[in-house]
Amino acid sequence: MSYSNTTEYVIIPKDSYAIIRGCAKCGSKSRFVNTNKFRVNANGNKIDIWLIYQCEKCRHTLNLTVLERVSPNEIGENYKRFLANDIELSREYGVDKAFFVRNRAEIDFDTAEYELKCVNKGTEDIFIIRNPNGVKIRPDKIASELLKVSRSNIKKLIKNNSLEIRTELNGDIIIRKF
Ligand SMILES: [Zn+2]
Numbered sequence: 001m002s003y004s005n006t007t008e009y010v011i012i013p014k015d016s017y018a019i020i021r022g023c024a025k026c027g028s029k030s031r032f033v034n035t036n037k038f039r040v041n042a043n044g045n046k047i048d049i050w051l052i053y054q055c056e057k058c059r060h061t062l063n064l065t066v067l068e069r070v071s072p073n074e075i076g077e078n079y080k081r082f083l084a085n086d087i088e089l090s091r092e093y094g095v096d097k098a099f100f101v102r103n104r105a106e107i108d109f110d111t112a113e114y115e116l117k118c119v120n121k122g123t124e125d126i127f128i129i130r131n132p133n134g135v136k137i138r139p140d141k142i143a144s145e146l147l148k149v150s151r152s153n154i155k156k157l158i159k160n161n162s163l164e165i166r167t168e169l170n171g172d173i174i175i176r177k178f
Contacts, residue, residue: 008120009129009146011137016094018108019053025060031108032062036090038082039063045071049082051093064103066093097134109136116145124177131171139165139173146175 016034023030032053039050047070050063072079081089093099100107114135129142143165144151157163157177164176 005122006120007118007122007124007127009116009118009127011114011129011131011133011135011142012117013095013133013135014113014115016091017100017112018056019062019100019105020108021062021106023055023058023060025058026055030058031056031111034090034094035061036087036094037085038066038090040082047072047075047079049075051090051099064093064099064105066099095133107136112136116142126177127173127175129173129175131173134171137173139167139175142173143175147177 016036018034019032020029021032022028023032032055035052035054037052039052041048041050048068049066051066053062053064054060055062066082067075075082078089097107112135114137116129119130127146129146131137140151140154143149143154143163147154149157154163154165158165162178164174164178166174166176168174
């Protein structure tokens with residue numbers, strides 16, 4: 001399916017995701033935030049890399065695995081960026097949903113802020129909203145924002161078959177007006 005005439009948006013998280021996890025030091029559930037620091041540990045020819053998260057209340061740290069037992073060659077040119085705590089790289093991981101899934105970390109989507117960026121202006125009858133970072137979001141809320149229609153009116157439009165909202169398997173949201 002070609003989307004050349006479709007109005008296309010991308011959902012972009014404004015900041016690294018925070019995670020919710022029990023903090024051993026606080027003794028309760030807490031919010032951990034990205035410190036934008038990597039920890040690199042070389043053991044012989046094998047390298048482990050973590051991204052360090054930190055409890056917002058007591059600063060107890062939590063290491064999330066970035067790479068495990070890989071050779072420097074496998075890491076390539078990013079190796080220097082890990083060593084230098086490259087802020088862009090730490091933010092890339094900070095919004096990479098698969099990274100949190102691998103670490104079994106629960107993303108705090110309640111506080112995650114995002115922006116909708118228009119990447120292609122086409123017809124106003126069909127919108128595609130790409131969601132590469134897996135932001136947890138209500139499709140009817142997005143539709144309400146883009147069409148400037150209240151959420152209750154969105155529901156009515158759907159009921160009248162004047163509007164269709166669909167979420168694809170990859171997380172893209174399709175909004176179509178009839
Ligand atoms: Zn804590």
